Amino acid sequence: MELIQLTRALVDISSVTGNEQACAEFLKGHLTRLGFEVELQPVSGGRANVFARRGAPQIVLSTHMDTVPPFMPSREDTEFIYGRGSCDAKGIVAAQTVAAAKLVSDGVGNIGLLFLVGEETLSDGARAANLRPPGSKFIINGEPTENKLALGTKGILRVDIRARGRTAHSAYPHLGESAIEKLLDILADLRRLPLPRDPALGDSTMNIGVISGGSAANVIPGEARADVLFRTVNGAAELQKEVEECLRGRCEFDFVRSTPAMQLGKLDGYESAVVAFTTDLPNLTAWGRPMLVGPGSIEVAHTDHECVRKADLERAVELYCRLVKELNARG
DSSP: OOHHHHHHHHHTSOOBTTOOHHHHHHHHHHHHHTTOEEEEEEEETTEEEEEEEESSOSEEEEEEOOBOSSOOOOEEOSSEEESTTTTTTHHHHHHHHHHHHHHHHTTOOSEEEEEESOTTTTOHHHHHHTTSOOOOSEEEEOOOBTTOEEEEEOEEEEEEEEEEOBOEETTOGGGOBOHHHHHHHHHHHHHTSOOOEETTTEEOEEEEEEEEEOSOTTEEOSEEEEEEEEEEOTTHHHHHHHHHHHHTTTSEEEEEEEEOOEEOOOOTTSOEEEESSOOSGGGOGGGOEEEEOOSSBTTTTTSTTOEEEHHHHHHHHHHHHHHHHHHHHHO
């Protein structure tokens, strides 16, 4: 299967987080036909990572199979491939697969491919994989970095908040207690918190991603909730303490994800950049020295016009091959 055909085939398999198994089975069959030894690594609920190898992998190319909702099938024009996952990250899966096959045909052995579930939510696929490292020295993760080697990535701190009140008829508000008003006050205070800044990674940011509550306009709401996500830099531990102090005694809350920011090494001869998103790499510490590079722009990921330029996919194949050969040469 050629690069463009493989990308479209992958995009046309719905694999929204939690529903990745059809994509995993497709990749297992495809990689087996290419001559790789392939295993499915169980994660949870019938979901599995795909790990393919030739020999004893010293370098592993990796990215994720899952996508954000909703599913969008592929289409293409002369320049781009469109559809959910075309950029983040099924075009990268295809580029890494084609690169690995090319490396094998060029006589480069001891290479692996790791395709993960769950990156878009809790990185449970990466955490499961980290319990089964193959002894590799490098892991080259793929995310949309415009084919630039990332020098650093921000982390994530996610907190889910639930405010409780007391329902009542809205004509008699003194008989109730509005959970929504409580939640709004809490969120306003969170927004006023000073956020850390790092000279290399830039500013931390905060996003109120989900907010809900109440049942009707004429009912004092007894419950409300919000999911808040911080993109963190150095100083995340102190930020978490400040968030806890802001919330304690006012609501119920759970920190459901805490992924540290990462500073990555520079490699001469490659374009580089710092990215604001978070990857699976902090949860793949047992797989070797981390590197991050991939085709596509994060600015179109997760959008209704997600796409990847065909020429960038082709360039990524060359880039992955060059990087693997250079790392092998350096030992």
